[in-house]
Amino acid sequence: MASYQADQLKEQGNAAFRNGEYLEAEALYTQAVQKYSRNPLIYTNRANVRLKLQQWDGVVNDCSKSIEITGANAQNHKAWYFLAQGQLGLHHPNEALTSALTAYDQVLHPQPSAKISPKDLETFSAFVLKCKKAKFSARDLERLRRQGDLRAELETMLETQRQRDLDEVTTQLRRSQLGNIEASERSQEISTTLDDKIASLRTVFAAADSANHKAREVPDYVIDMITFEPMHDPVMTKNGHSYERATIYEHLKRSPTDPLTRDPLTIRDLRPNFGLRAACEAFWDSGASEWIADWS
Amino acid sequence: MAGMSGKRLQKELAKIQGVLPPGISLVSAEDLREWQMDLIVPDNPIYPPDEEYRLRFHFSANYPIEAPEVVFMLLSNPERKIPMHPHIYSNGIICLDLLDKQGWSPVHNVESVCISIQSMLASNTKAERPPGDAEFVRSNRSRPRDINFLYHDPTV
Numbered sequence: 001m002a003s004y005q006a007d008q009l010k011e012q013g014n015a016a017f018r019n020g021e022y023l024e025a026e027a028l029y030t031q032a033v034q035k036y037s038r039n040p041l042i043y044t045n046r047a048n049v050r051l052k053l054q055q056w057d058g059v060v061n062d063c064s065k066s067i068e069i070t071g072a073n074a075q076n077h078k079a080w081y082f083l084a085q086g087q088l089g090l091h092h093p094n095e096a097l098t099s100a101l102t103a104y105d106q107v108l109h110p111q112p113s114a115k116i117s118p119k120d121l122e123t124f125s126a127f128v129l130k131c132k133k134a135k136f137s138a139r140d141l142e143r144l145r146r147q148g149d150l151r152a153e154l155e156t157m158l159e160t161q162r163q164r165d166l167d168e169v170t171t172q173l174r175r176s177q178l179g180n181i182e183a184s185e186r187s188q189e190i191s192t193t194l195d196d197k198i199a200s201l202r203t204v205f206a207a208a209d210s211a212n213h214k215a216r217e218v219p220d221y222v223i224d225m226i227t228f229e230p231m232h233d234p235v236m237t238k239n240g241h242s243y244e245r246a247t248i249y250e251h252l253k254r255s256p257t258d259p260l261t262r263d264p265l266t267i268r269d270l271r272p273n274f275g276l277r278a279a280c281e282a283f284w285d286s287g288a289s290e291w292i293a294d295w296s
Numbered sequence: 297m298a299g300m301s302g303k304r305l306q307k308e309l310a311k312i313q314g315v316l317p318p319g320i321s322l323v324s325a326e327d328l329r330e331w332q333m334d335l336i337v338p339d340n341p342i343y344p345p346d347e348e349y350r351l352r353f354h355f356s357a358n359y360p361i362e363a364p365e366v367v368f369m370l371l372s373n374p375e376r377k378i379p380m381h382p383h384i385y386s387n388g389i390i391c392l393d394l395l396d397k398q399g400w401s402p403v404h405n406v407e408s409v410c411i412s413i414q415s416m417l418a419s420n421t422k423a424e425r426p427p428g429d430a431e432f433v434r435s436n437r438s439r440p441r442d443i444n445f446l447y448h449d450p451t452v
Contacts, residue, residue: 126299226360226402227300228307247300250361251402259401 006036010045017049020180023173025049040066040076047082051089052180054170054187059086075114077106081124084131091159093135100128104233108245118253125246128232136284151205155198162194221276222283226251226259231280235270238263242273301359302328308405320410323350330354332369333410334376337417343379350376351413352388353406363400365440366390366409380423381416387433389440391426392416397441 013028029046033039047062063083070076084099104124110116144152166187173183222230224244234242237258243251249267251259258265305328312322319336331353337343354365368378368388378384383391393399394412426432436443 122300226304228304247361247402250358254361255397255400257401259403262401 003036003039006032006039006042009035010039010042013042013045013049017045022049022052022180026053038069040069040079043069044076044079044082047079047086051082051085052184053173054089054166056086056089059083060090075106075111077103077110077114077116077120077124080106081127084127088131088134091138093131093138097128097131097135100124100131104128122246122250125233125244129229132230132232132284151201154201158194158197158201162190165190219283222280230283231276234273234276234280236273236276237265238269242276245270300361301355301357304360305329305355308407312407316407317411317414319414320407328355331406333406335410335414335417337379337414340418340420342420342423343417348374348376349379349417351410353409360402360405363395363397363441364406364409366392366395366413367440379417380425381420382422382424382426383416384426385429385432386425387436389432389436389443395440 009028009032013025013032016022016025016028026046026049029042029049032042033046036042043062043066047059047066050056050058050062059082063079063086066079067076067083070079080099080103084096084103087093087096087099104121104127106114107116107120107124141152141155145156169178169183169186169190172178173180178186218230224231224234224247225241226243226247229244231242231244233245235245235248236242237248237260239258239261241260243259248259248270252265252267256264256266305325309325309328312325316322319338321334323332323334325331333351333353334348335351336345336348338345350369350371352367352369356362356364367390368384369376370378370388378386378388385391390413392413394401394404394409
């Protein structure tokens with residue numbers, strides 16, 4: 001009985017979410033879990049709302065709860081994906097990467113009855129890349145900071161400012177001083193302004209002190225020929241060329257042909273390229289004293 | 297995936313602002329989704345060496361998985377005409393297999409498309425419009441990507 005009432009409340013929460021009424025949705029999901037606390041989907045849904053509200057701690061708690069209920073090895077790719085986003089929001093890129101890889105893996109090798117969206121592999125693959133960039137950017141920054149590097153110090157200060165400004169928007173939203181759309185626009189504006197400032201800062205430092213702040217070239221073999229982004233799960237075709245798995249899957253959906261030769265090609269013809277994958281990993285690890293200019 | 301086209305177009309733009317093949321130049325790409333390129337055709341008496349042709353590229357969110365829409369533009373200031381070619385309609389629509397759903401590959405890019413079009417013009421010997429050009433231009437309402445051209449003239 002209680003679980004039925006909880007489902008009703010969950011449905012109402014879903015409707016509110018679709019209408020963009022995030023605070024309302026959150027409240028409904030909260031009522032739902034109070035009625036019945038063992039439905040992992042309610043926690044996942046509430047985590048999704050909390051992502052919109054940029055309530056990163058809440059997201060992590062809800063996803064962890066959902067995963068605890070289903071079991072860490074069971075199919076729960078949405079929870080892992082939301083968890084990764086929450087962890088990234090909290091500036092824990094290492095954990096975010098682990099979560100993102102789990103979500104990606106679960107979508108690549110789903111349980112028989114799993115409900116996967118056609119866009120999930122592509123979305124999760126792109127998010128893995130985002131986490132990798134964040135992880136190595138944070139690691140470089142930390143190393144520079146320990147060396148007393150001024151640029152690192154300034155970037156850290158700007159990031160703190162960003163979080164303060166975003167928290168302010170969330171507070172105003174909770175106090176109904178701002179509408180959902182306005183809050184979302186403000187947050188977007190804050191982040192974009194901050195990203196521009198950091199980009200300018202890096203340009204200035206690179207110009208002033210090129211030896212220490214020189215951008216490093218990304219080797220061609222690490223780059224996917226279609227997206228021009230570095231790869232994390234490369235797969236190889238019969239003629240020896242490799243592509244990011246999610247990218248070539250998307251291409252094959254529209255045109256089951258080899259991108260270079262136009263010979264017929266299907267997913268079954270693809271093979272993982274472990275050697276190249278190791279080379280890509282090594283590229284990420286070799287950060288050393290350089291950072292990459294166009295990470296954005 | 298909006299993310300895919302954005303990143304890829306940014307990188308193409310950065311590369312294109314470096315070095316371009318002779319006769320091809322970037323006019324504008326202010327809005328990443330729509331670019332304009334100018335093209336000159338070398339060594340072909342049909343096309344005067346100083347006459348420039350304007351190409352408009354339009355990219356969907358699924359570029360490069362989906363082909364861009366590429367058409368010639370007719371302008372008066374600066375003056376840009378539509379080049380005469382049996383596969384180019386007088387409204388600027390281009391009949392080229394690599395711009396088609398079947399012929400497109402995501403490893404192509406703006407530069408390679410420009411080179412292909414330039415080469416298609418450079419090797420042309422007939423200064424004429426496609427058969428049925430007037431009718432097509434008058435009645436066509438489809439976007440170039442939805443038109444199924446039949447490529448039955450491999451000599452051009």
